Amino acid sequence: xxxxxxxxxxxxxxxxxxxxxxxxxxxxxxxxxxxxxxxxxxxxxxxxxxxxxxxxxxxxxxxxxxxxxxxxxxxxxxxxxxxxxxxxxxxxxxxxxxxxxxxxxxxxxxxxxxxxxxxxxxxxxxxxxxxxxxxxxxxxxxxxxxxxxxxxxxxxxxxxxxxxxxxxxxxxxxxxxxxxxx
Numbered sequence: 397x398x399x400x401x402x403x404x405x406x407x408x409x410x411x412x413x414x415x416x417x418x419x420x421x422x423x424x425x426x427x428x429x430x431x432x433x434x435x436x437x438x439x440x441x442x443x444x445x446x447x448x449x450x451x452x453x454x455x456x457x458x459x460x461x462x463x464x465x466x467x468x469x470x471x472x473x474x475x476x477x478x479x480x481x482x483x484x485x486x487x488x489x490x491x492x493x494x495x496x497x498x499x500x501x502x503x504x505x506x507x508x509x510x511x512x513x514x515x516x517x518x519x520x521x522x523x524x525x526x527x528x529x530x531x532x533x534x535x536x537x538x539x540x541x542x543x544x545x546x547x548x549x550x551x552x553x554x555x556x557x558x559x560x561x562x563x564x565x566x567x568x569x570x571x572x573x574x575x576x577x578x
Contacts (some may be wrong), residue, residue: 412482419475419502426468426509433461433516449527457523460516464509471505474498 439445441454481495 409486412479412486415482416479419472419479422506423468423472423475426471426506426513427465430461430464430468430509430513430516433513433520434458434465437461437516437520447524447527449523453523453526457516457520460512460519464512464516467505467509467512471502471509474502474505478502
């Protein structure tokens with residue numbers, strides 16, 4: 397009888413180890429894909445990757461990828477609680493169901509992390525389409541004057557507003573005149 401219990405505990409230990417491995421691999425996968433999404437969004441917004449989309453429009457996919465990373469971390473915390481509950485059951489030799497809530501929360505957080513990654517990819521995909529169909533969202537027309545746009549205009553041309561006082565610039569912008577000084 398004691399040998400049967402030892403065999404049962406050995407099987408539980410293998411199941412515990414497999415569950416811990418699956419949780420760790422799920423975290424690693426979701427952290428990688430969301431982290432690459434953050435990296436790609438930042439590179440496109442800063443200008444390392446040349447795009448025709450205005451840099452300010454990358455905020456939403458960046459927020460989606462960061463939310464995916466945060467949910468991935470929350471899932472890892474919940475998986476720790478599930479593993480702790482299962483390890484306690486293994487040590488005590490009693491079967492309880494106190495690990496179900498952290499397990500469901502882990503799966504929910506990991507699932508929402510994947511949803512946020514897909515949402516970030518979907519929005520990133522449609523940014524290019526939006527810039528192509530509506531020139532007002534492209535980086536060339538983002539702002540008032542094509543040459544004075546910052547930070548997307550990195551051509552090195554000196555602005556004609558350098559010698560003007562800030563009051564003159566604000567007055568010109570409010571009156572609807574072009575911001576260029578003649």
